[in-house]
Amino acid sequence: MTLAGCAAPEAREPANHERPTIVSLNPCTDAVLAEIAEPSQLLAISHYSHDPAASSMDAAKARRFRSTGGTVEEVLALDPDVVVAGSFLPPATRAAFEDLGVRVETFGMAASVDESIAQVERLGAIAGKEQAAQQLAGSIASAAQPDQSGDRLSAVLWQPGGIVPGETTLVSDLMRRAGLTSHSAASGLGQADYLSLEALLADPPEVLLVAGRERSQAHPSLAALSDMRTERFDASLLYCGGPTIIRAMERLRAIRRQAA
Numbered sequence: 352m353t354l355a356g357c358a359a360p361e362a363r364e365p366a367n368h369e370r371p372t373i374v375s376l377n378p379c380t381d382a383v384l385a386e387i388a389e390p391s392q393l394l395a396i397s398h399y400s401h402d403p404a405a406s407s408m409d410a411a412k413a414r415r416f417r418s419t420g421g422t423v424e425e426v427l428a429l430d431p432d433v434v435v436a437g438s439f440l441p442p443a444t445r446a447a448f449e450d451l452g453v454r455v456e457t458f459g460m461a462a463s464v465d466e467s468i469a470q471v472e473r474l475g476a477i478a479g480k481e482q483a484a485q486q487l488a489g490s491i492a493s494a495a496q497p498d499q500s501g502d503r504l505s506a507v508l509w510q511p512g513g514i515v516p517g518e519t520t521l522v523s524d525l526m527r528r529a530g531l532t533s534h535s536a537a538s539g540l541g542q543a544d545y546l547s548l549e550a551l552l553a554d555p556p557e558v559l560l561v562a563g564r565e566r567s568q569a570h571p572s573l574a575a576l577s578d579m580r581t582e583r584f585d586a587s588l589l590y591c592g593g594p595t596i597i598r599a600m601e602r603l604r605a606i607r608r609q610a611a
Contacts, residue, residue, distance in 0.1 A: 370479040371432035371454075376421040379591035380435045380458055382408045383474050385416065386594050387483040394429045395419040407591035423447045433477060460590065463524045464495045467592025487594065494597040498530035504610055505556040506531040509546060511563035511586055517542025522589050525596065529603035531558060552576070558610045560584040580610045 373388060374395045375381045381396035385408060395417040399405040406413055419425045423444060426434060434448050438459040448455050456477055461467035468488045475484020506526060508516055515535040516523050520542065523533060534556035535546060548567040551559070555576050561568050562584045573581055584606075588599040 371477070372430070373433045373435055373478060374419060374426050374429055374431040376419070376426075376434065376436040376440070377458060378406055378408070379437075379460070379593060379595075380470075380474060381406075381413070381416075382591055382595060383471055383487070383593035384435070384478065385412055386487055387471070387475055387480045388478045389480070390415070392478060394431050395426075397421065403587075407587050407593075407595045427451060427453070435474070435477065461521050461592040462519050463521060464491065464528070464592070464596060467521065467596060468492060471593055491593070491596050494600045495525065495528050497528045498604075498607070500530060502611070503530050503532050504558050504607065505534040505537070506558040506560060507534045507546065507551065507556045508560045508584065509551075509563060509568055510589060511565075513545050513547070513563060513565050513567060514543045515540050515546050516589075521592055521596075522599070525599050525603055529600060530607045531603065548572070555579040558582065558606065560606065562586045562589060580606075582606045582609075 370389065370392055372392055372394050373384060375384050375393065376397050378397050378399040381400040384393050385396065393416055396413065396419075398418045398420050400408050400413040401418045403410055419429070421436075426448070431453060433454045433456060435456050435458065436445075438457045440455070440457055445455050445457075458470055461470055468491055471484050471488045471491065472481075475481045508522060508526065510516065518533060518536050518541075526533065535544070538554060540546060548570055552572055556579060559573065559579055559581045561581060563586070573579075584602065588595060588602060
């Protein structure tokens with residue numbers, strides 16, 4: 352017994368209580384933490400993730416977690432170690448959490464696959480789940496490998512409100528990696544610029560990705576453009592990185608194959 356007590360302890364994963372408990376107030380970090388954290392760690396996610404119109408998560412998966420509106424009172428009632436929020440968290444809210452001893456970590460919107468992978472790794476470090484984060488990061492990197500065919504198609508992503516994305520957005524990075532070039536950028540349009548139906552009909556791309564549901568985006572004249580392929584693109588794939596990248600790349604690659 353004495354000798355056994357002197358032996359080196361076996362390496363083991365930290366017990367659940369040794370990892371911090373977390374409340375996430377951002378739909379993009381909700382999706383990552385739901386993948387890498389232990390269920391007992393993630394005390395609540397943002398109410399956006401329970402709304403199919405605002406969530407990038409699978410609805411059934413999101414409902415496994417409590418949701419919160421993000422008020423200081425709601426969050427403090429859950430007694431988390433860490434609050435993870437977006438970069439637009441009001442300063443007064445952040446100060447209230449920190450004054451009461453709750454650690455606050457904020458995240459902006461990832462503008463590229465590389466930025467998203469860095470955020471996944473940072474969330475893994477916060478949650479004490481580095482290995483799970485590395486596995487997710489590897490899956491994202493594999494899914495987002497750039498198309499090497501060299502044969503690229505011009506495409507327009509027509510977002511809700513009739514706007515187009517800028518070149519320094521995550522979804523534009525995904526389009527490039529899938530073998531699609533931005534026709535709207537080549538036409539001089541930038542981030543959140545409005546694309547009218549008339550302008551689109553006058554100068555159509557090879558592929559039109561429709562993510563909005565405005566009347567113009569379902570106009571019969573679009574079907575008359577025989578040289579343009581029109582495809583629906585789920586709006587839930589537009590803004591968040593993390594595991595959303597994998598689904599977005601699968602959809603973009605499928606569209607690219609069909610159009611080719």
